[in-house]
Amino acid sequence: MSDLSTTTTRAAVAIPTLSAKAVLPWLLFAGLLMLVAMYFISAEQGAISLLSGTGVHEWVHDGRHLLGFPCH
Numbered sequence: 001m002s003d004l005s006t007t008t009t010r011a012a013v014a015i016p017t018l019s020a021k022a023v024l025p026w027l028l029f030a031g032l033l034m035l036v037a038m039y040f041i042s043a044e045q046g047a048i049s050l051l052s053g054t055g056v057h058e059w060v061h062d063g064r065h066l067l068g069f070p071c072h
């Protein structure tokens with residue numbers, strides 16, 4: 001008679017730990033990128049214009065309306 005029981009072996013998985021000190025620079029960088037994106041969506045070529053033309057405005061126009069920023 002054969003033994004149909006199965007045995008499972010579990011491998012130990014090491015979960016990497018992240019310290020706040022290691023994550024903080026990445027959080028600041030992501031926050032800076034989000035602020036730059038929010039500037040371009042909300043104000044560039046609208047209330048403020050650092051770049052000439054209407055290219056940025058056309059790229060972010062739908063996002064500007066979606067987020068409720070005044071446009072036109």
Ligand SMILES: [Zn+2]
Pocket residue numbers: 061065071072
């Ligand atoms: Zn508009």
